[in-house]
Amino acid sequence: MTGRDRKMAPYIKAVRPGFEHMLAEMVELPSISMDPSRAADMRKTATLAVQVLKDAGAEARVIETSGYPVVEGGWTTGKHHPTILVYNHLDVQPAQEPEWKQAPFVFRKDRGLYHGRGATDDKGPALTALLAARYAIEQGQPINIRFLWELEEEIGSPHFAEALTQRTLVHKPDSVLVSDTIWIAKGRPAMPYGLRGALGVRLSLKTGRADAHSGVTGGAARNPLTELCALVDDCVDARSGRVKIPGFYDDVVPPTKKEIESFLASGFQVERFKQTYGFRSLRTQDPAQVLRRIWASPTFEVHGLVGGYVGPGVKMIVPGYAELKVSMRLVPNQKPEQIFRLFKRFLAERNPDVHMEVEGMLQPFKGSFSGPYADAARRAMKTGFGKEPALIREGGSIGAVTTMQRAWHVPIIFMGLSLPEHGYHAPNEYFDWGQASGGMKALAAYFEELAKMGK
Ligand SMILES: [Zn+2]
Numbered sequence: 001m002t003g004r005d006r007k008m009a010p011y012i013k014a015v016r017p018g019f020e021h022m023l024a025e026m027v028e029l030p031s032i033s034m035d036p037s038r039a040a041d042m043r044k045t046a047t048l049a050v051q052v053l054k055d056a057g058a059e060a061r062v063i064e065t066s067g068y069p070v071v072e073g074g075w076t077t078g079k080h081h082p083t084i085l086v087y088n089h090l091d092v093q094p095a096q097e098p099e100w101k102q103a104p105f106v107f108r109k110d111r112g113l114y115h116g117r118g119a120t121d122d123k124g125p126a127l128t129a130l131l132a133a134r135y136a137i138e139q140g141q142p143i144n145i146r147f148l149w150e151l152e153e154e155i156g157s158p159h160f161a162e163a164l165t166q167r168t169l170v171h172k173p174d175s176v177l178v179s180d181t182i183w184i185a186k187g188r189p190a191m192p193y194g195l196r197g198a199l200g201v202r203l204s205l206k207t208g209r210a211d212a213h214s215g216v217t218g219g220a221a222r223n224p225l226t227e228l229c230a231l232v233d234d235c236v237d238a239r240s241g242r243v244k245i246p247g248f249y250d251d252v253v254p255p256t257k258k259e260i261e262s263f264l265a266s267g268f269q270v271e272r273f274k275q276t277y278g279f280r281s282l283r284t285q286d287p288a289q290v291l292r293r294i295w296a297s298p299t300f301e302v303h304g305l306v307g308g309y310v311g312p313g314v315k316m317i318v319p320g321y322a323e324l325k326v327s328m329r330l331v332p333n334q335k336p337e338q339i340f341r342l343f344k345r346f347l348a349e350r351n352p353d354v355h356m357e358v359e360g361m362l363q364p365f366k367g368s369f370s371g372p373y374a375d376a377a378r379r380a381m382k383t384g385f386g387k388e389p390a391l392i393r394e395g396g397s398i399g400a401v402t403t404m405q406r407a408w409h410v411p412i413i414f415m416g417l418s419l420p421e422h423g424y425h426a427p428n429e430y431f432d433w434g435q436a437s438g439g440m441k442a443l444a445a446y447f448e449e450l451a452k453m454g455k
Helices: 003-027 036-055 119-138 160-164 224-235 257-264 270-277 287-295 336-350 372-385 399-408 433-453
Strands: 059-063 070-075 083-089 108-110 113-115 144-150 175-178 190-195 197-206 299-307 321-330 355-362 390-394 412-414 430-432
Touching: 003 036, 003 113, 003 119, 003 433, 036 059, 036 070, 036 119, 070 119, 083 119, 083 399, 113 119, 119 144, 119 430, 119 433, 144 160, 160 399, 175 399, 175 433, 190 372, 190 412, 197 224, 197 336, 224 299, 224 321, 224 336, 257 287, 257 390, 270 287, 287 390, 321 336, 321 355, 336 355, 372 412, 372 433, 399 412, 430 433
Parallel strands: 083 144, 083 175, 175 412, 190 390
Antiparallel strands: 059 070, 070 144, 108 113, 113 430, 197 321, 197 355, 299 321
């Protein structure tokens, strides 16, 4: 046991029943932001969150937006103390998967495991951070710790920027901590410092009033499904995944050798990756290649092709209309607006009749790999979990992160606590006491280091 362990152990033991009680209350509110029929539960979640913060001794309030509200709260101990803003979200994914072995919104404690939708994403980590902060404050650390708990993360944070513009309610911090990411393997902490961005586009093509008989019209009639398929082939090489839109890769910053080494140190295994997602084969078997592809390279993906006849058998028609749903994952320093312009120009050349509709843009994010905050976080993770974290990137996007970066231009550090087996966005989600107690130690150590660093 280290000195800190001895000091913090009684606190961690004492707060465990309270942690479990708070998590139970939160998990049992189905805060599914995607489902409009859950609006009342979203409101109850905001009210409960304020109560939870107040019960911990912090102040708290609901900040209204034109969507679901944001909960803000925390401790302000002094004007000259550094301020850290801790971001978590309290909305959850839907839970209709048939594989659930229990009712997803009934909290079930099974020794150190806490089952239920939202337990690991992101209610458990939110409460862990709160209790770590309370400890730092009780120890008299000269630091201001503020929380922002969002309720629209799972739908792309559409009103988060609006909440941040309420300057009287949310003040610019000196740094941000995000605890909403997954390790690659249990026992091996991981800290991402980069996220991919995204650009979603719907393409549609109307060539006729309705479906027409292919015997009577085929050969002369244009086929919108065929034309959209050709367009896909113009945009991407199906075998390699290489994007063929001119200029697409111009702003991509490739990962350094050191970054790739760090990716490989995360405990990632190609076979486990295949198993987790149920893949029969991949475009590559080389771990460095797989990691480069999922974390540090852009993609062009087709999600759906709609149109024509989809019933049993073959109905010989020429469709009059077809729609293609695509998105591109983007990496630093690609800009979704610029990629959209390139894509639009390319499409206009190839098929001017195709209509485009943007379905969402998210900026890629790259934080710092080194520097005082990253170094402090690395030491803190080691304090909490006994092992240096691997520095990795994530292939997904957290809309709120780039919003905070644009609003404040301060360092953003990710200290996630979820494990791959926790069922993130999947059935049978859970969180566990090992990650919670290690997380409390890690985050309390981080707050202490920031207090020492000063403003
Ligand atoms: Zn999350």
